[in-house]
Amino acid sequence: MKNKEPLILAVVVFFSLVTYYLVEPFAHHVLHKKVVEAPSEGFAYTDLPALTKTGNAAAGQDLIMNAGCAGCHSIDVAGMPAPMDAVTAAQSYGVNPPDLSNAGAIYDAKFLADLIKNPAHALKVEHKFDEAKGQMHPMVPFYGMGGDIDQEIADMVAYLQSIAVAPADVTPAMAYENACGRCHAVSYENWTQIGTKPSFKHEKDSLAYDIKVLEYQDSLKAYMGKLPPDLSMYIRSRGDDFLNKLIENPQNILEGTAMPRVGVTADAAAKVIEHMKDAGDTKRHERESIGMNVMIYIIIFAIFAILWKKQVWRDLH
């Protein structure tokens, strides 16, 4: 009796793999063609002009003090507090302007330069804020302080980079909270648009905080058109590829969206994704390590099963 088992196994594996291929990778490619084929430039921001001047941080510090940035932005490390609380700020600007302490480490230098000069352009929201139609972006552009505007901007960027932590010291949470957290809540990390919700002794205080969050969200919803979604599970519902491409340029994935290009560096983007994994795929490290151990065990189990079978069947053949 010829042993047909290798052939049978090959047939079963073949048909299973064909089915898997058609239903998963192939169908994914067809269903999400737009995302799969969307371009990606590794956060190179090729549409933005390169910086031509070498910035002077000290000059930049003076410029930032005098240009009125502190009218909206806090700079905690420089001892400059926020002029308003988050909820009031959102009522004026739609969203809470970020603290600039670590902007130099999180955002791309070309992006920062372009942002200071022309916010709607850098953020890619010109379709929403058309200067010609008188729709001004809430962030006032910098029109220069009398000297070479490109030099001045380079100085301001240099200053921001000098006060920030080293890029390697930016944590995933820092990157997320700064670049995304003022619009997107992450309830599974207890993150609201106005900060991590503290624990309150009295329920009245907890509810008062919740009301503040809701008021902020009302301003945000009016500003953005709809409330930006909670991102707790987005790493699992959207996946790495979608999120990376979206962060790099929202218009490539969601054409016409109100979501601005946030201009993060490639490293900061990776950290944002890491934070989203901390929220939505928290046990991944444990899964990898336990997975390894289980695989080793199950291979040993299979070997012993094979040995037992061979022993039992020795006198059956």
Add this chain to the structure above:
Amino acid sequence: MENNSRRGFMGKAFGAVAAVGAVGSLVAMKKSWDPLPSVKAAGFTTLDMSIYEENVMVTEKWRGKPIFVLKKSAEVMSKEKGNAEAEARNIKIGNDNFMIAIGLCTHLGCIPAFRKDSNDFLCACHGGMFDASGLVTQVPPPRGFDIPPFKIDGNKLVLGEVGPEWQAMKDNGVTL
């Protein structure tokens, strides 16, 4: 012999009694499965028809389902003129004309998206299309949008209540 026939009869009588109990239990079980009274009572929604703008489609909610409310412009109305099917679906409240529909594709229940530019609806699930009157312009949906039971009350519309206009629509086969 007499004992046997009495035992046989008693056996059948007992079986009948047991069956009656079983049927009663099944009736009770069926009723437990029914929608709750609170669910049935929540089935009425009142809409203020003065707030809508022409050619702006608003999605309201009734019995957990989306309800499309579209105030039709004069241009849409003139296109409808002469089209008996479209005119039969029209809901006139005061001087305004509305398309009001259950916002579920009549094919398999997905929610079609309103397209501002073409003033129509496209269902992403299988490509079905409906026009501003709620009629099918592209299969596979088998019929136009279903119209929820409604009652006109001055400038208000009560969804869930059966008014004469809706009853006429139902009787004429305009909606189910």
Add this chain to the structure above:
Amino acid sequence: MAHFTKATSVKDWFNQRLAVEKVEKVMMSEYWIPKNINFLWAMGMVLVITFAMLLVSGIFLLMYYVPTVDEAFYSVNYTIMREVDFGWLWRHVHGVAASVVFLIIYIHMFTGIYYGSYKKGREMIWISGMLLFVAFSAEAFSGYMLPWGQMSYWAGMVITNLFAGGSLHADGLVEWIRGDYVPAQAFLGRFFMLHVLLIPIAIMGLIGLHFAALRIPHVNNQDGEEIDFDVEAEKYLAGNKAESKVMRFANDFMSKDMMVVGIYLIFFFYLVFWNYGFAMDPVNFDPADGLKTPAHIYPEWYFLWSYEILRPFSIDLGLILFAFAQVIFVLLPFLDRSPNTVPANRRGLFAIWFWVMLANMIILTAMGKLPPEDPYSQIGFVSAILFVAQWLLLPVITMFEKKV
């Protein structure tokens, strides 16, 4: 009272009360299995192991899952996945096993079709097996509702809509099934009940029936040879193990079963830890939203072939064909008019019928996942027609089969 004697041993004590030795012989050591079989015969044990994993992982999920529309998603994706120790492991095992079990069911089913294990005396094994397929399908569908994600809600909406019966417009029936106008708390509650209690009980009962139906006809073999189990058992018991055509279920067959299970588990756990996306669709990681239809709604892969039979046609015809597809496999023993219980490759036209059916179901599966646009909808349409045609032709093809 029956006559009891003083027990001579622990075994004797149990024998007098539960006949354990007799039961052990009937179910294990003297349950004779043909030797002429291949590893496909182990799929039954693979299914038992997979079902056991579903039960055990399900028990631990059940401890933390909250069956309300407000908390279900959070209880799964936060509490179980993040907080419960090994919660993520039970969830992954449960999701992957629920999907892989159908791969094994289909392999098991098609093995039966190929080797004619549904014919002549084995009809009840086939029918109870198909009832198990229906029960597992209901269990999978009800289970998929529970995380209350976007796919849970919309698959629930679409599938319960089918019960309106197309032109019958039985909306009242649909509302009664749901317990509400749309999938809501009442819907979630009853599917939770079905998934956690009623259907598992039915499955366990049907497994008992399936095993019972197998016991008397005995397991089939690779050549469809009719074996005299008594004669062959005698040879074995006389010490002629190598010459006998049969072997004991325990431990002969079971040791091979365990070997196949061991290799299967390598594949299974690889999926659990590293490649589980096919079993846990991304769309279901968005919380359910009744006012937002996902761009693509599709059932789990194992329902795609039958979904694709529904889709290409107008709703009434689609429903009729869909119902046909669900029921037709059960009728296989009666539609196959040939007298031969041999592998398909020795049955002439039936061999072609078999491979075309298998390939066609894979095509239907693939088309069911793809969007209803050219060329996929055309291919799906042709495949659906071919599926129906094959079943209508089966009695004709098999009627003319020569006796082998």
